[in-house]
Amino acid sequence: MKHNELAVTLAGPKQTLTLKNPILTASGTFGYGTEFARFGDLTSLGGIIVKGISLKPRHGNPCPRIAETPCGMLNSIGLQNDGLEVFRTQKLPNLPWKEVPIIVNMYATSAEEFGTLAAELNAMEGVAALEVNISCPNVKEGGSIFGADPAQAAKVTRAVRNNAPNKPVIVKLSPNVTSIAEIARSVEDAGADCISCINTLLGMSVDLRSRRPRLANIVGGLSGPCIKPVALCCVWQVSNAVNIPVIGIGGITSAEDVLEFLLVGASAVEIGTANFMRPDAAFHIVEELPRAMEKYGIRHLDDIRSMLSLG
Amino acid sequence: MVPTTDCCELTVLDLVPFGLADPVHRYFALRLSPPDWKEWKPGQFLMIRPQSFGLEMPWGRPLGICLIRPQHLICFFQVAGRGTEQMAHLRPRDKVRVWGPLGNGFAVEPDTPTLLLAGGMGIVPFIGYVAEHPKAWNISMLFGHRDPLECYPVDSINEHIPVDTLRESVPGDLDNFIFTLQERIKEYASQKGLILACGPLPFLKTVQGFAKEYHARLQLSLENKMACGVGACLGCVVRTTDAWPDAAHRNAPVQCCTQGPVFWADQIELA
Numbered sequence: 001m002k003h004n005e006l007a008v009t010l011a012g013p014k015q016t017l018t019l020k021n022p023i024l025t026a027s028g029t030f031g032y033g034t035e036f037a038r039f040g041d042l043t044s045l046g047g048i049i050v051k052g053i054s055l056k057p058r059h060g061n062p063c064p065r066i067a068e069t070p071c072g073m074l075n076s077i078g079l080q081n082d083g084l085e086v087f088r089t090q091k092l093p094n095l096p097w098k099e100v101p102i103i104v105n106m107y108a109t110s111a112e113e114f115g116t117l118a119a120e121l122n123a124m125e126g127v128a129a130l131e132v133n134i135s136c137p138n139v140k141e142g143g144s145i146f147g148a149d150p151a152q153a154a155k156v157t158r159a160v161r162n163n164a165p166n167k168p169v170i171v172k173l174s175p176n177v178t179s180i181a182e183i184a185r186s187v188e189d190a191g192a193d194c195i196s197c198i199n200t201l202l203g204m205s206v207d208l209r210s211r212r213p214r215l216a217n218i219v220g221g222l223s224g225p226c227i228k229p230v231a232l233c234c235v236w237q238v239s240n241a242v243n244i245p246v247i248g249i250g251g252i253t254s255a256e257d258v259l260e261f262l263l264v265g266a267s268a269v270e271i272g273t274a275n276f277m278r279p280d281a282a283f284h285i286v287e288e289l290p291r292a293m294e295k296y297g298i299r300h301l302d303d304i305r306s307m308l309s310l311g
Numbered sequence: 312m313v314p315t316t317d318c319c320e321l322t323v324l325d326l327v328p329f330g331l332a333d334p335v336h337r338y339f340a341l342r343l344s345p346p347d348w349k350e351w352k353p354g355q356f357l358m359i360r361p362q363s364f365g366l367e368m369p370w371g372r373p374l375g376i377c378l379i380r381p382q383h384l385i386c387f388f389q390v391a392g393r394g395t396e397q398m399a400h401l402r403p404r405d406k407v408r409v410w411g412p413l414g415n416g417f418a419v420e421p422d423t424p425t426l427l428l429a430g431g432m433g434i435v436p437f438i439g440y441v442a443e444h445p446k447a448w449n450i451s452m453l454f455g456h457r458d459p460l461e462c463y464p465v466d467s468i469n470e471h472i473p474v475d476t477l478r479e480s481v482p483g484d485l486d487n488f489i490f491t492l493q494e495r496i497k498e499y500a501s502q503k504g505l506i507l508a509c510g511p512l513p514f515l516k517t518v519q520g521f522a523k524e525y526h527a528r529l530q531l532s533l534e535n536k537m538a539c540g541v542g543a544c545l546g547c548v549v550r551t552t553d554a555w556p557d558a559a560h561r562n563a564p565v566q567c568c569t570q571g572p573v574f575w576a577d578q579i580e581l582a
Contacts, residue, residue: 028543028544028545029539029543029544030543031541031542031543035541035542035543035569036541036543038317039317039318039410039541051543051545057559057563059563059564060545060548060564063535063546063548063582064536064546065545065546065548066536066537066538066544066546068368068369068370068393068394068538070367071366071367071369072369073369073370073538075538075544075546077544077545077546080545080548080564082559086559224366224369225366225369253366273369274369275539275543276369276370276371276538276539276543276544277360277369277370277371278318278360278371278408278410279317279318279410279539279540279541280318280410
């Protein structure tokens with residue numbers, strides 16, 4: 001199968017992002033990308049979404065920060081990252097950004113700060129697109145507060161849109177809301193080029209023996225195969241609610257999972273927790289995709305996208 | 312395509328119970344087909360994820376590498392939770408996904424008197440250390456343990472170097488072990504020796520305290536919980552001190568999996 005049969009165009013109202021295939025790596029599960037270079041060819045991926053970046057370095061939350069749960073895991077990392085300057089000078093130059101789109105996941109505590117960060121990223125040649133994180137459940141300021149309120153979500157989206165006119169703007173949504181479709185319409189109206197969903201579900205795990213929570217932060221974000229049905233549902237609802245492309249995230253571990261997300265309306269997907277199940281997961285899924293397409297008689301990705309049969 | 316032998320499927324050759332092999336003492340030596348890795352260093356670890364974990368247990372499990380030889384890779388584990396419980400049922404010809412070698416490994420200074428301090432399963436990485444060391448006669452070891460000695464792979468070490476073992480079975484034993492640790496650390500500090508320690512957190516904290524008191528050169532190998540083993544999940548972080556070499560990450564969290572698991576004792580704070 002030739003590359004162009006896997007190519008994806010994420011065309012938003014302002015900017016378009018073109019991928020050689022629909023497989024991206026989810027922020028927070030793939031480091032800055034270079035950590036995984038020993039396990040596969042980074043340039044074979046559709047794109048790399050790097051760990052969420054803030055203007056200044058952040059130390060994140062206390063440990064324990066992670067807990068394994070049935071078919072998934074909880075995390076409360078709290079957006080530990082080296083900050084924009086280190087990314088610009090030490091991380092981005094080591095990435096093969098000319099051959100694979102590097103998408104920067106961005107986090108800030110106010111709409112103004114999102115705007116400042118967006119302006120800085122807009123000026124970086126190696127950055128292919130921005131993913132706006134308004135859905136992190138593990139930080140007190142910002143995070144899902146922005147993602148749970150349509151007006152706030154729109155305000156942040158506008159701040160990024162206006163300050164990053166040259167980059168496709170992807171807004172990453174939280175499932176921890178009453179109506180994800182309403183938030184999706186709001187960020188679409190505010191100028192988003194694309195929506196990615198879902199971020200983690202708020203969850204908790206406790207130890208009966210010690211009677212303590214398993215995470216120092218008490219609660220955290222649930223990810224992994226256990227959230228796939230929730231993610232499929234959210235992608236389906238969002239793709240029916242908006243006209244901009246949707247990137248599906250949540251529990252994808254195989255090429256067949258990828259096709260399921262395309263079937264309910266996604267144009268591309270992000271591989272998250274599966275990168276922990278084996279560090280070559282994303283590369284492996286890229287390789288498997290043509291075989292899975294053949295198995296289900298899919299010649300081109302358009303043959304399956306949004307083709308859910310409800311009759 | 313970049314070769315991806317660092318993440319590979321290996322075959323279980325055998326799984327041998329150690330010691331009493333009763334329901335309480337569940338220690339195993341796991342022998343796998345050899346991976347096609349260019350090199351490895353004692354103190355490095357691997358992540359292992361048996362096929363049988365399915366989707367139910369997403370994480371691999373970090374295991375210290377005992378030895379890699381042309382015919383096999385050997386590691387060692389104690390049943391401690393759901394993952395190792397599942398691993399206790401591995402059979403010959405089962406498939407496991409393995410990625411590594413991971414982390415940095417221990418310092419090797421062939422001509423320096425070297426003291427190994429092991430607590431319980433902390434003995435595992437020292438098997439390779441002793442076997443690969445060019446001048447093993449410069450090494451000695453102190454081993455503290457709770458379960459009977461035959462539960463641990465001590466024989467693979469004391470065939471090369473002298474090993475003092477102390478078992479904690481009644482309350483006074485622990486005080487005796489701590490006193491002995493203190494004496495040995497003092498002794499090696501005075502001759503500018505190298506001390507390496509691996510074991511449970513309270514043990515490492517005690518050792519770190521004595522090393523600070525006597526200005527000993529000490530490396531600690533940590534066993535933090537980790538999901539990925541490759542620096543991405545940020546679940547295994549440890550906090551650095553002012554002595555951390557990279558100024559940008561002083562007094563900040565760094566990954567145990569990629570910056571460690573072996574750290575100079577004065578460069579990290581133990582929680």
